[in-house]
Amino acid sequence: MLWSKVFLPTLKDTPQDAEVISHQLMLRAGMIRKVTSGIYNWLPLGLRVLKKIENIVREEMDASGAQEVLMPMVQPKELWExxxxxxxxxxxxxxIQDRHERDFCLGPTHEEVITDLVRNNVKSYKELPLNLYQIQTKFRDEVRPRYGVMRGREFLMKDSYSFNINEDSLNESYLLMKETYKKIIERLGLEYKIVKADSGAIGGDASEEFHVLAENGEDTIAVSDSSEFAINSELLLNEGEDINSLQGKPSPDGKGTIEIKKGIEVGHIFQLGKIYADAMKANVLDNEGKSQTLYMGCYGIGISRLVAAAIEQNHDEKGILWPEAIAPYEVNIIAIGFDKDQKIAKAATDFYNELSSMGYEVMLDDRKDGYGIKMKDSELIGVPINVIIGRQYLESNEIELKHRDGLSSIGTVEDITTIFEHYKEK
RNA sequence: CGGGGUAUGGCGCAGUCUGGUAGCGCACUCGCUUUGGGAGCGAGUGGUCGUAAGUUCAAAUCUUACUACCCCGACCA
Incomplete structure (x- = not known):
C-alpha cells in the first residue's frame, strides 16, 4: 500500500477530549474517529487491526468446533419478555419502535435470540453439545461511555453460546472455551490473567474473566507472581477486605506472593446453567425419551476493546508498539526523496514488490515529506519494522532495517532481503 | 443520575473579566528552495465564535434557556 493513497489522517497534537493513552493514540494514528459519544468510525488502519483480531478469534473458535452464525441486531420485545x-x-x-409501533431493542447480547433459535431447531440430545458463535456489533446504552472504544456504546464482540444435555457436558464446553480463550490471547501476543468473577446480572454459576494487564486498566485484580491465581477486587471487597492490604502476602493457592495489578476485562465466560432454557422452555429429549431442559454457557470476547487493550499494554512515548500478530502492516518502507530521485523511487518500489511477493504486508511511504515526519508517523502507527532507503543507498548502495523497538542494522538490498527471507521461514 | 469542566477553521489554543464586528501555531492549496528526526521563503483557502432568545447604537465577549462533549462517582463486556 502506498502511504500517499491511504486514508490515514494522523495527528501531531493530542485531541483534547481523549484521556487515556489508547484513545489518544487511536485518534492520532488515524485508526478511529468519533461520531458521537461512545460511537466511532473505524478508519482503514484501525479496521485492519480489528479484522486481524477478529480473524484470530474466528480461527480459534472454528478450531474448537464452534460454528459461526450471524444473529440480528434488532430484536423483538416478545423474546425479552x-x-x-x-x-x-x-x-x-x-x-426502538417500528412503523407499526411494535417494540424492539438493539441487541446488547443474544441469549434470547440464540435460545429461541436452538429450541425451535434442536430436538435431540444427539445434536448436542452445540456451540454457536457470532462476531457482531453490540449496542449497550452505557450510563457513561468513556475511554474511546474501550467502553463504547456500540462495540464489536464475539459471543458464543453452548448448549449441553447436562452439567458435566456444560463443564466440558466451558473448559474448552477457557482453553480456546487462552490460545486466542496468547496468539494476540498479550499478557493476561484469568480472574474468578462475580457472575453478575447475567446470572448463573461459574464465571471467569480474562484480563489484559495494563496500567490504565479499569479493574483492580490480585494476582500471584508465580501461578495462575487471580481474583477480582470486587469479590474481595464483598468480604470486607481492602485489596491493597494483600500486596506482598502469600498467595492463597500456596504459590508465590500476591501482586496488585490493573486489568482490562476483554473476555468473560459463564456457566449459565438452566436459567435461560427454563425461562424460554428450551428442551430436548434425552436417551430415555424424556424431555430435559438445556444447560447453557455463554462466552464473550470484546474484539474492539482488545484493540484498545493491546495499545494500553504496548506503547511508548512515540506511539504504538503492536505485537506482530495484529500490526496493521508488518513493514514500512521509508523512501527519503521518493519524488525527487528516480534511483530511490525505483529501489523503494522494487523492494516493496519484493517483500509483497514474499507475503509481507507492506507499506511504502512515498510522500514528499522528509525523514523526520515519515519516521514519526511510522512510530506513531506502530509498524514493527521500517526499511529506510535514502542518501546512503545512493552513496554506498546500503539501506537500513530498523525495528520499532530500536534495534537496527545496515546492509545492501541483498543483505536485507536475505534477512526478510529468514524471518518468513521462521 | 449527582458533582466538576469545556464548546472560537481539520487539530491545539488566545481573545471573554473591561462589548467595537476574529487571531496565533500546526495542517491544507500554489510556486520555488529543501529532504537521515516533525524544513525555509513567498502567496493563498477555510470560521453564521455550540443553538436559541434577550440587553445594547454595537455581542465570541453581558443575561437567560437549551444542546453536545469530556472528567470523577454510582453501573457495566
Missing part, C-alpha cells in the same frame, strides 16, 4: 429482561434491563437496553 420471556426472560423478564425487558423489565429488568433498564435504560441500558436501547428500545
Amino acid at each position: 420471556e426472560t423478564q429482561r425487558w423489565k429488568k434491563m433498564g435504560p441500558e437496553l436501547l428500545r
Whole structure:
C-alpha cells in the first residue's frame, strides 16, 4: 500500500477530549474517529487491526468446533419478555419502535435470540453439545461511555453460546472455551490473567474473566507472581477486605506472593446453567425419551476493546508498539526523496514488490515529506519494522532495517532481503 | 443520575473579566528552495465564535434557556 493513497489522517497534537493513552493514540494514528459519544468510525488502519483480531478469534473458535452464525441486531420485545429482561434491563437496553409501533431493542447480547433459535431447531440430545458463535456489533446504552472504544456504546464482540444435555457436558464446553480463550490471547501476543468473577446480572454459576494487564486498566485484580491465581477486587471487597492490604502476602493457592495489578476485562465466560432454557422452555429429549431442559454457557470476547487493550499494554512515548500478530502492516518502507530521485523511487518500489511477493504486508511511504515526519508517523502507527532507503543507498548502495523497538542494522538490498527471507521461514 | 469542566477553521489554543464586528501555531492549496528526526521563503483557502432568545447604537465577549462533549462517582463486556 502506498502511504500517499491511504486514508490515514494522523495527528501531531493530542485531541483534547481523549484521556487515556489508547484513545489518544487511536485518534492520532488515524485508526478511529468519533461520531458521537461512545460511537466511532473505524478508519482503514484501525479496521485492519480489528479484522486481524477478529480473524484470530474466528480461527480459534472454528478450531474448537464452534460454528459461526450471524444473529440480528434488532430484536423483538416478545423474546425479552420471556426472560423478564425487558423489565429488568433498564435504560441500558436501547428500545426502538417500528412503523407499526411494535417494540424492539438493539441487541446488547443474544441469549434470547440464540435460545429461541436452538429450541425451535434442536430436538435431540444427539445434536448436542452445540456451540454457536457470532462476531457482531453490540449496542449497550452505557450510563457513561468513556475511554474511546474501550467502553463504547456500540462495540464489536464475539459471543458464543453452548448448549449441553447436562452439567458435566456444560463443564466440558466451558473448559474448552477457557482453553480456546487462552490460545486466542496468547496468539494476540498479550499478557493476561484469568480472574474468578462475580457472575453478575447475567446470572448463573461459574464465571471467569480474562484480563489484559495494563496500567490504565479499569479493574483492580490480585494476582500471584508465580501461578495462575487471580481474583477480582470486587469479590474481595464483598468480604470486607481492602485489596491493597494483600500486596506482598502469600498467595492463597500456596504459590508465590500476591501482586496488585490493573486489568482490562476483554473476555468473560459463564456457566449459565438452566436459567435461560427454563425461562424460554428450551428442551430436548434425552436417551430415555424424556424431555430435559438445556444447560447453557455463554462466552464473550470484546474484539474492539482488545484493540484498545493491546495499545494500553504496548506503547511508548512515540506511539504504538503492536505485537506482530495484529500490526496493521508488518513493514514500512521509508523512501527519503521518493519524488525527487528516480534511483530511490525505483529501489523503494522494487523492494516493496519484493517483500509483497514474499507475503509481507507492506507499506511504502512515498510522500514528499522528509525523514523526520515519515519516521514519526511510522512510530506513531506502530509498524514493527521500517526499511529506510535514502542518501546512503545512493552513496554506498546500503539501506537500513530498523525495528520499532530500536534495534537496527545496515546492509545492501541483498543483505536485507536475505534477512526478510529468514524471518518468513521462521 | 449527582458533582466538576469545556464548546472560537481539520487539530491545539488566545481573545471573554473591561462589548467595537476574529487571531496565533500546526495542517491544507500554489510556486520555488529543501529532504537521515516533525524544513525555509513567498502567496493563498477555510470560521453564521455550540443553538436559541434577550440587553445594547454595537455581542465570541453581558443575561437567560437549551444542546453536545469530556472528567470523577454510582453501573457495566
